[in-house]
Amino acid sequence: MNFKQYFENVNHFITYAFVFVVHMSTIVSFTAYANEDNYQLIKVAQLEHQLLSQPNWQQLIVNPSNKQQYFVIRESGQVYLVDDDQINPQAILDMGVYRQTDSSLFKLTAIELHPNFSLRDQVGYGTFYTAHIETINKNSKTKRLEGRGDDLQLNFDAVITEWQFSAVNHQKVDVNTKREVLRIGVPDSLMVIKQLSFNPYVKSWNDNFGLLYAALNGGEKSPQSLYSGVILRIDPAKFGMRSFRVPNNNPYIKNSQIHDAIYLLGGQKIKQFIWPGKHSKHILVSHQYNNKYLLSLTDGRDDWRDSESKQVLYQSDDAIHDVFIYRGRQLPLLRSKLLLLRQKEQRWYIDSFAFDFSDNKKNRDKKKPKIEWSITSEQLPTDSQIILSSNHSGEIFLLEKTINILFRLTQQALVNENVAASDENNTRETNLPNNSIFILLFILVLLGTIYYWFKRNRHSVKVIVRQQFSALELSESCQQVSLYHRHQKNAEATIDIVDIVSSEIKFNEHSICIVNTQLGHGFNNDREQDLRAIFVNEKTNKMVDGKIRQISLLLTDKQKNGYTICLYMRKGSDRITKKSYVQVIDELMDWCWLIGEKINADSTGKRKVKSIVLPKEKAGIESNNKTPLHHQAAAIRVVTHQMYNASQPLATGELSLAQGVVNEDKPPAKLGDKESTEVHNHHPKNTIDAELVNALEKLVNLKQQGFLTMDEFSKAKEKLLKTLLEK
Template structure:
């Protein structure tokens, strides 16, 4: 059977190789924009990862929604202009917030725009950045950066706008600006949501760092009265000669910058100085990645490819270049024998320059032709090649072979999948792999992240403000329950620890589960279970030990309680390093019966009118009162055999007869008298030996009980 599987796999592999060899890449048009806006398009952004909707921005300040999911794409204008009549300028750039399509997150339906206007000397409240050598009177123009918040329906008629900053310019010439966010950052990253603003060099003023070709980095969110803040990680925060918003400068004619690597945060910058056109890595100082040599580039632009249409291009950087007198899509890749980069032609474009490259929703490439308004997508013709290969077969035998191979592979795959699913259906390890097992709080304690095993990226993030309650569970039984009205207390802490100690003493037989969980409930009554400890029989599934897990659980209960219910959370008395008291003797049925007997003795004393209470009995009563809190939970969790408990109960009743006032109460309640026969004592000794062999009694308990029985013979 294994040989047959290998043969089927190899046959299918070579078949795929044969089909893949005929695959080709090409740009396939899917939409055409009207002529009156075609040459003014400055940006095209996908609005969502799950549909074919794009935002199209024009230099006139108009925004459009392009719906390419239909057979005939539709272009719908948004009834609002980003520029007012007083601006008398053109839109320079826009950028969508990374959370633009993520509901209930900061940044949802939010974007930023930049345009250039004449300076308003009367506007004294504007937050303006100027070169250190310049003052307000020497400025002629402003680059205005604004924040736009759209409604859920992406309607500009229901919009809020806020001015973030202005960049003062000492000239009236139109500046070149780029706005961008790092698309690979996630909400839990430290630099998430930082806006990069590229400003090309201002001719005649390149001695100023701001106007020498620079990239600014800011956090555009409002903070108190400040319309934006400067990240403390900016390199020139403490340099009085350079604007603290500047991230890199002296880039001359800045064309385009991007992030080619999903892991490395280093920028790649396409720019040109007086000597050469090059791509530089934004290290400090700059380092050259590649220098163009005698190549005509249609426009400053570099675009990393992370799409699913061309595996051979995945992770490479794309540019448009003239090769053999015609425009080509070219990849910038490392040379196999050195660390030098080289340009490798991929496919001819077959169109006239200039063209512009944009990203689609999945990291693929869009090509836009301003002269014609045609928008195309880079596609792989593999599907067409498959159909051609099968259709052009000269014999029916070829079709039959392909059909049989596909049928055999599909059948084997279904059979193998069925066996695997059936085998793992009741697997505890499989169950654990699907559960959350780790949680972390964000730096500002506003979000809690839930992780599954072997994941470095959280599977779920919950806002602290949306939490409704927390529970500590052991074996799916709730021990501690917290909410907005009830915070964590030291009594809850003690109950949890003592309950865990009782469960620890239960013998782990084959098939028995021991499970510690933290349950988090949100305002929508959705429950998220975090498995901190899981064990089945002798096999511990979770990494953490039982001791570490119970401490971790109660620590998280205290920490989350201070965030969810700070007013009702007590001051913690127990430190987090408290461990299980392993030296404490094993709690047996005798202990519980003694408490009951003591209660019965007190009740009978009260009926007889005797108000005298022994001091030792009073202490025992207090101890029983404390333990009764734990036993309420312990009786639900303990999973011992009823008959074995009865044997232990009978044995202790016999062994403790004629000893104390407490034991007399036990003896009377169970119908025992002082006049025990020798046969009864011998029977008790046999039970004693049997229980010791079954490990229900320690050596010390066995000797003590035997001594008491032997005293009964004398």
């Protein structure tokens, strides 16, 4: 794009931007307020099926591997998959089969996915945990936490179990992977594990990554620490002969009167807990304490058995059913607010808090929740039972248990209201034009700067490398390939090789090789030679300033998802990528052979294996072979391009030139003419064979590198055979 075209484009852009800004300013001048209470429910999925009677759903959780799927659990012990907008009536896991007897107690109460659930080749891939309560099983060998006391009768077990999805069927749980992590002996069937959670803000490189938090419901003013309403913190991974491990930084690990796994105690009836933010060291606990409903902050070192928390954010006489911090984008008026789901007089409300968690107690007491949305009887039945949840992007989901429908909360278009302006506002509006001109000029300059920056960086080679994947890595099993962005150690995407349907090589944005499942689109030695010839030909061209040399690989899977990997990028004398040109070409050839054998074996030939050369022999050959390949090819090309016919032998000078190129690895002769002739006439047959093999290998190497055409190769080979066999 020349300067004139660029200037015209900028003028057009600024003109359109000016019209847009003026139009928006006119709209804003007539818009005074927006309706902040205009919310509605949109049906997402039907969780009712004729094969499911009275499901009594307990919890809904999103599948991080698929944005359209959710896992939902029943109290009777089943886990179901919700795909798109329907529920699969066939359970992916039925824990009810592990019930000891038909009359014994068994209730599934919580589920949680491992943080690495969707990351292949990582510890925790396809792993999740469940919590249930059952009649005590005295035959279990799993480690059991129990309270101390002679008069304490423990008739039930609260159990945490680890499961893994099948490696073959990703929508089915492998029941053989069942592993009990922990059992807690409890005296009452109401003392259940209400919640299992991993801290979502802790990453794999942090020390506390993979620690599981479990909230065990307790009784009022229980003297037993374990049954006072606790949050446990453990590492659920198997550690030697132990089914779990207690972190060394747990707060009560040195207190012999309190179990090591306890992180918080004295919370009584804990309903829920969440992490307020990525930089917060506290946990926000929603619990019923002395018949009051509290929201309390804790850093894990609190004992609330004798007195309530010193950091109570909110206290209410009405039950708080769910606590949620909105992180989505579709409801801007609720973003970063703490939302409370409450029911009062058979009507549901969503309240919000908008305050800093670092506020002191005095400021917190002054702040009261604001009613954001009152759910009407037309939207949901008055006897509704609601579970609050979220999807992968943090949007609010409501699961209505009586009609078994999953809803998403949305906001209608903002409604304009005409507000009468006061005399004071009219006076201020007289100065609006001058201020508006200044604002418009500022916006136009800003838009022009953004447009220029965008055009300048649109075709930047560094931007291209950053946007595309920069490396691919084959797994040890040769079944998956991992894709990495630049300067990243963790794989951004992982693809099963069986899911790849096409592999396309692009050289300077031009397609030069496609390997796919179609007939004749495999890979063979001829295609490898053709590719190498293209790359060698480009290698001989000089890289002037501004010239770009790029090698990319485009992979396409069965879902028609495209993955572009920029393997080599160079602009002028600056190489952007790490690997050299030759190394990238060799690895690219290996990949073409591999993917050809995997997805189109019938159309893929057998690769010619190069002979193995020992290091000492290779060093000797390299020391003697001082003539560059393109010089050797030029010497042979002089001979082969002469007028050739079968009846006319080569001139003496031409013959010696060809022999000099072919036999350049031999040291120069030091014998006299007579001795040399005698040696030539009595040349051993095995020496002639060795020379013939070496010469032919050299010609094949020159052809594969692209220095000789097929016609030149054939003529040179014919002359070589004729010359050497006459010896």
